[in-house]
Amino acid sequence: MSIWTRIKDFGPWSRAQKERDLEREIQNHLDLEAEESGPYGAQRAFGNAMLVKEEVRAAWGWPRLEQLARDVRYGLRQVRRNPAFSAIAIATLALGIGVNTAMFSAVDAVLIRPLPYVDADRLVMIWDEMSHIGFPKHNSTPAEWREWRRHNTVFTDIAATETGNVTLSGDGEPEQLPGRKVTANLWTVLGAQPLLGRVFTEEEDTQGVQVAVISYGLWQRRFGASPDVLGRTINLNDSPYEVIGVMPREFYFMPARDIDIWMPTSFSAERLKHFSWHDEHIVARLKPGVTLQQARESMAALSLRVTAHVKPPRAAVVTPLRDELAGKTQTSLIVLLCASAAILLISCVNLANLLLSRGAARRREVAVRAALGAGRGRLITQFLVESLVLAGLGAIAGLALAIPVMRFLETLVPETMAAVRLTLDWRVLAFSAAIAVAAGLTFGLAPALGGSRLALQEGLRDGGRGSSGARSHWFQHSLIVTETALAVVLLTSGVLLLQTFHHLQRLDLGIRGEKLLTFVTPLFRYRDFHQRVAFVNAELERIRAIPGVIRAGAISKIPLTGIAGTTRYVFAGQPANDTRTQDALSRVVTRDYFSTVGARLREGRFFDISDQLSQSPVAIVNESLADRNFPGRSPLGARLQFGHLGAEGYWYTIVGVVKEIRDRGVAEELKPAVYRVHDQADQSGDQPSGIVVRTAVEPASIVAAVRQAIWSVDENMPVTHIQTVDDIVARQLSAPLQNTTLLSAFALLALLLASLGLYGVLSYAVTQRTNEIGVRMALGATSNDILLAFGRRGLALTLAGLAIGVLLALVAARLMTTLFYGFRPDYSPAVTVVSLVLLAVAALACLVPARRASRIDPMIALQHE
Amino acid sequence: MTRQKNDILQGTLVLLVLKTLADGRRMHGYAITAHIQRVSADLLRVEEGSLYPALHRMAQDGWLRAEWGMTEKNRQARFYTITKAGKRQLALEEESWARLCSGVQRVLRYV
Numbered sequence: 001m002s003i004w005t006r007i008k009d010f011g012p013w014s015r016a017q018k019e020r021d022l023e024r025e026i027q028n029h030l031d032l033e034a035e036e037s038g039p040y041g042a043q044r045a046f047g048n049a050m051l052v053k054e055e056v057r058a059a060w061g062w063p064r065l066e067q068l069a070r071d072v073r074y075g076l077r078q079v080r081r082n083p084a085f086s087a088i089a090i091a092t093l094a095l096g097i098g099v100n101t102a103m104f105s106a107v108d109a110v111l112i113r114p115l116p117y118v119d120a121d122r123l124v125m126i127w128d129e130m131s132h133i134g135f136p137k138h139n140s141t142p143a144e145w146r147e148w149r150r151h152n153t154v155f156t157d158i159a160a161t162e163t164g165n166v167t168l169s170g171d172g173e174p175e176q177l178p179g180r181k182v183t184a185n186l187w188t189v190l191g192a193q194p195l196l197g198r199v200f201t202e203e204e205d206t207q208g209v210q211v212a213v214i215s216y217g218l219w220q221r222r223f224g225a226s227p228d229v230l231g232r233t234i235n236l237n238d239s240p241y242e243v244i245g246v247m248p249r250e251f252y253f254m255p256a257r258d259i260d261i262w263m264p265t266s267f268s269a270e271r272l273k274h275f276s277w278h279d280e281h282i283v284a285r286l287k288p289g290v291t292l293q294q295a296r297e298s299m300a301a302l303s304l305r306v307t308a309h310v311k312p313p314r315a316a317v318v319t320p321l322r323d324e325l326a327g328k329t330q331t332s333l334i335v336l337l338c339a340s341a342a343i344l345l346i347s348c349v350n351l352a353n354l355l356l357s358r359g360a361a362r363r364r365e366v367a368v369r370a371a372l373g374a375g376r377g378r379l380i381t382q383f384l385v386e387s388l389v390l391a392g393l394g395a396i397a398g399l400a401l402a403i404p405v406m407r408f409l410e411t412l413v414p415e416t417m418a419a420v421r422l423t424l425d426w427r428v429l430a431f432s433a434a435i436a437v438a439a440g441l442t443f444g445l446a447p448a449l450g451g452s453r454l455a456l457q458e459g460l461r462d463g464g465r466g467s468s469g470a471r472s473h474w475f476q477h478s479l480i481v482t483e484t485a486l487a488v489v490l491l492t493s494g495v496l497l498l499q500t501f502h503h504l505q506r507l508d509l510g511i512r513g514e515k516l517l518t519f520v521t522p523l524f525r526y527r528d529f530h531q532r533v534a535f536v537n538a539e540l541e542r543i544r545a546i547p548g549v550i551r552a553g554a555i556s557k558i559p560l561t562g563i564a565g566t567t568r569y570v571f572a573g574q575p576a577n578d579t580r581t582q583d584a585l586s587r588v589v590t591r592d593y594f595s596t597v598g599a600r601l602r603e604g605r606f607f608d609i610s611d612q613l614s615q616s617p618v619a620i621v622n623e624s625l626a627d628r629n630f631p632g633r634s635p636l637g638a639r640l641q642f643g644h645l646g647a648e649g650y651w652y653t654i655v656g657v658v659k660e661i662r663d664r665g666v667a668e669e670l671k672p673a674v675y676r677v678h679d680q681a682d683q684s685g686d687q688p689s690g691i692v693v694r695t696a697v698e699p700a701s702i703v704a705a706v707r708q709a710i711w712s713v714d715e716n717m718p719v720t721h722i723q724t725v726d727d728i729v730a731r732q733l734s735a736p737l738q739n740t741t742l743l744s745a746f747a748l749l750a751l752l753l754a755s756l757g758l759y760g761v762l763s764y765a766v767t768q769r770t771n772e773i774g775v776r777m778a779l780g781a782t783s784n785d786i787l788l789a790f791g792r793r794g795l796a797l798t799l800a801g802l803a804i805g806v807l808l809a810l811v812a813a814r815l816m817t818t819l820f821y822g823f824r825p826d827y828s829p830a831v832t833v834v835s836l837v838l839l840a841v842a843a844l845a846c847l848v849p850a851r852r853a854s855r856i857d858p859m860i861a862l863q864h865e
Numbered sequence: 866m867t868r869q870k871n872d873i874l875q876g877t878l879v880l881l882v883l884k885t886l887a888d889g890r891r892m893h894g895y896a897i898t899a900h901i902q903r904v905s906a907d908l909l910r911v912e913e914g915s916l917y918p919a920l921h922r923m924a925q926d927g928w929l930r931a932e933w934g935m936t937e938k939n940r941q942a943r944f945y946t947i948t949k950a951g952k953r954q955l956a957l958e959e960e961s962w963a964r965l966c967s968g969v970q971r972v973l974r975y976v
Binding site for chain 1: 894936
């Protein structure tokens with residue numbers, strides 16, 4: 001018979017019709033037979049009409065589905081009949097499933113969903129291995145890019161990109177735009193196409209033709225989405241560029257989602273020759289059939305070969321693009337996903353326990369069904385369907401819960417990737433349904449097997465009480481140990497993250513963050529050193545005149561935001577090839593910078609008015625550099641020279657050691673740093689475009705005045721990246737804060753669920769063993785003995801869970817290392833705190849049922865059925 | 866309750882029903898029982914408990930067609946007729962029955 005007929009036959013309409021037909025048919029038969037042998041004879045000959053009908057129904061086909069529908073209805077009735085139990089079960093499941101659904105949607109968006117490039121999993125990034133100066137994955141150089149591109153055998157092509165922030169001027173306000181300079185082959189490597197126009201060619205790139213491809217966002221915002229934009233000339237850093245293409249809305253590429261302009265790199269011959277401009281992000285596409293491992297080995301060797309003349313030669317590091325885009329978020333998502341999975345597992349364990357306990361209570365009902373002919377398979381199916389009904393309801397409630405969690409998780413998506421709006425799309429719904437089924441089977445299986453077994457053993461025996469046997473105790477106990485252990489893992493991890501966050505928050509930034517306003521005034525138009533000095537001095541002068549401003553200074557990279565920006569140097573008398581000790585962050589500052597940010601001196605002095613271009617050049621170093629190059633000695637008076645200028649280069653004398661300033665970011669590793677005063681830095685490319693202003697008033701209140709002050713000096717000067725140091729700190733701490741908050745919330749949830757589980761099992765045991773308690777008391781046990789007996793059991797389970805959990809937490813902590821931001825949280829207080837909290841909660845969970853047990857009246861207990 | 870062993874061998878009921886309807890007759894369940902009992906000279910008796918499930922299964926498999934109609938005595942009844950597929954099935958069943966019989970015969974004759 002065709003499936004179609006089956007489906008047609010299966011519908012409830014045809015089903016009812018069939019039922020009526022069958023009823024009539026049997027009745028007719030009886031009538032016919034009665035004509036011959038009388039009504040009783042007919043009945044006897046026919047036998048059990050009910051049974052006949054049952055068998056005919058079995059012949060109708062798809063009885064399983066029918067059965068299933070009936071089991072589901074029965075399950076729903078069970079839910080209504082035990083509202084308290086059902087509410088607890090559904091709420092527990094809703095938490096577990098909701099949290100997991102939300103986590104999955106975030107993991108899906110960041111780690112699973114295809115990136116907007118062709119065959120994105122074949123894309124990798126290539127870095128310089130420069131661990132000797134503290135950068136195991138350093139930006140590469142144009143020279144290496146060219147050599148790799150020429151000689152490699154593992155990539156179809158290699159593209160380079162570097163920062164190219166520009167000021168767009170011309171019609172409208174001058175605007176600082178995030179831009180990238182990219183080699184012409186970037187688009188083919190990524191497999192990206194422009195929405196309008198074209199991208200630039202290799203010739204345009206090498207010949208330095210000034211063309212630009214703009215983002216969809218910029219096209220919409222600045223050019224009113226007009227197709228006429230193609231061919232238009234725009235001013236970027238005061239040079240004319242022709243707009244030749246517009247990228248589609250969904251296009252983005254490292255290092256940020258909001259790049260607005262792409263221009264040719266047009267590397268100079270000099271940059272392509274020396275292996276020393278570490279500005280490039282390199283992206284490459286693996287050749288078909290080449291594995292990541294092969295590419296790694298091949299590139300490491302190739303890179304050592306092409307940099308053989310550099311001291312020391314560098315290996316190349318190849319990483320999947322996805323890892324780079326997801327960054328630290330990858331670890332936090334995985335950790336949080338594990339945590340939420342643990343919560344779901346705990347929920348399941350709790351429910352399994354609850355159902356096991358309830359299964360015993362339903363023994364009579366099950367026995368009746370078994371006596372009426374339900375086979376063990378039928379009973380198991382029905383129990384499982386009941387569990388699945390609960391899981392389904394839990395999943396529905398969980399979806400409602402997932403949505404607010406998803407709103408929170410959206411903010412975890414890293415800057416390097418497209419912003420997402422997490423939604424309950426079909427992937428997420430499918431996942432949610434899958435875990436609901438898995439959960440239903442997980443927590444339903446043991447009770448189903450147990451329940452069906454009990455039914456057959458103890459059957460209808462009157463007063464069917466007894467214990468469910470050592471086996472089921474053992475099982476329930478191991479469930480408790482499991483969930484306790486999981487809760488301990490989560491709690492410990494949570495405490496470790498809390499410690500880390502606390503540490504990050506209290507971290508000495510080296511500057512005073514409050515009421516410190518920062519912004520950037522790009523200095524590209526002040527190429528002449530003297531003009532630049534004059535402009536910076538003039539703008540600072542005007543800013544200082546604003547009421548509410550205490551001090552103002554300038555620096556080449558706003559503190560806490562310049563992860564890179566290093567320079568080479570050599571100390572007088574030091575051989576020039578010891579790169580391990582000849583690389584430091586380089587910053588050019590104005591004289592009053594240190595006093596403005598509130599930096600502190602370890603020894604020597606800050607810059608002062610005597611440090612002019614005409615005077616002998618001086619430098620200030622940080623403690624890391626002093627400790628590295630002058631361990632146990634004072635660096636004051638030591639002289640050093642920067643870059644590759646040879647005899648031309650100034651010799652700077654160290655006049656001060658400043659206490660560590662977190663120039664690279666709150667949670668970033670400290671690096672040796674050298675500060676020079678702007679007036680004496682005419683040989684440095686670093687320009688003090690970052691302005692810091694210490695205010696007496698609320699920093700936000702003077703922003704308008706600051707703009708006016710700067711525009712009064714240069715009306716075309718954009719003022720960008722306006723933020724306070726407090727903002728910067730808050731933003732950098734937001735990821736650790738979110739991780740900590742989520743994991744702590746998960747951990748508390750786990751603790752709550754685990755203690756509920758313990759409470760449930762013990763109180764069930766008390767109910768179940770009321771008789772036994774009565775006997776014991778009648779034989780002379782005091783209520784204290786009983787209290788101890790039950791208390792001991794709970795305590796033993798808790799301790800076992802604690803021990804296993806602590807061991808597992810050690811493993812978990814290793815997985816989380818990157819979330820500690822270089823901090824080494826102390827393990828023992830975490831374990832102590834968690835143990836104490838857990839024992840306290842467990843004691844409470846045990847005490848209530850244990851006390852109940854100890855207060856049982858033996859007379860009543862003995863009669864207890 | 867004792868009863869003579871005249872239950873129909875498992876699997877042969879389909880054959881008997883198909884054969885009963887083979888010449889295109891239109892019969893209800895009771896008539897099919899009565900026919901088999903009469904033709905076999907009371908040697909075979911069809912259990913209603915087996916007949917109706919078998920009829921429904923055969924109708925579902927497309928070997929029989931079922932429809933409501935009136936008996937000679939103007940009673941309502943559900944009548945079954947054989948279909949083309951049913952006739953093909955009958956041929957198959959007869960063949961396998963013959964094989965079964967000859968097999969059993971050989972075993973019985975073997976000394």
